[in-house]
Amino acid sequence: MPELPEVEIVKQSLDKKIKFKKIQKVLVRNRNLRFKIEPKFEKKINNKKIKKITRLSKYLIIHFSDCTYCLIHLGMSGTIHLLEKNRKNYNTNTSFYSFEKLPKKHNHIEINFHKIKVIYNDPRRFGFIKFFENKNDLSYFFKDLGPEPFSNSFDINYIHKKFKDKNKNIKNFLLDQKFVSGIGNIYASEILFLCKINPSKKAKDLSKKDCKKIIYFSKYVLKQSIKKGGSSIRDFKNTEGNSGKFQKEFRVYQRENLNCFKKGCNGIIKKKNITNRSTFFCDTCQN
């Protein structure tokens, strides 16, 4: 589920529903996420008041009123569920926000507020949650993270410098969070299709024009997806319990053997493994 647009949708719903609320109780059922949840985690965040929720690339950041922080990464299969009291589904197995049905298993963390609870579910446990005492520690955690596609520093000079003499293919570059952060496996394929760049092409072989297209379409695809409420493959639902709609706009992802959408192109969409991630592209119009 979670690339930048999906995390943005979750962020919006969290900010809307728990901002200014105070944590009343924290329950951790399984501490073994990507990083082990520290023993004092519950104690540390209990009674804290939420100042706001922000997002950085694929990370959710909970800002507490005392200038401490809680970082959440959803990994591959993490989902956030909001259950509201005064809704008939509270304390049942049906959540009102984010998902219609709260999964039966893997609800690892539960954070209770007045009349609302936030549940972190993650079957594969590639995600994590982590507390930070101050802004310095938080910044240090992000020290190697590349700019978001929306950032002004993701410009032609930056890209050109990074691509110089690099044999790595462009698809891998887009997935490398140290280069640019927020793009995942779905959007990497989608962006390169719009750029008309073959995903296997070596970064050093890209022209300045190619680089400009990458800047433009990275922003474009992610913004479009956010507008559509993200991509719903599997059960992802947005804040209102509705599915995202961007998956309907996929031009290549999961479209193996189907016709290329580009006007005048007779190509067929191909699927190819690039460093163990499936990659979709049209080998006729993406050169």
Added chain:
DNA sequence: AAGAGGCCCTGATAGC
């Protein structure tokens, strides 16, 4: 040092 590949983990689905 860059770049490829393994690995963490569970669940859904396809094929026999």
Added chain:
DNA sequence: TGCTATCAGGGCCTCT
């Protein structure tokens, strides 16, 4: 039905 293999939206670590 039940087994096995393959694949999933991520990213860290290791090896060459």
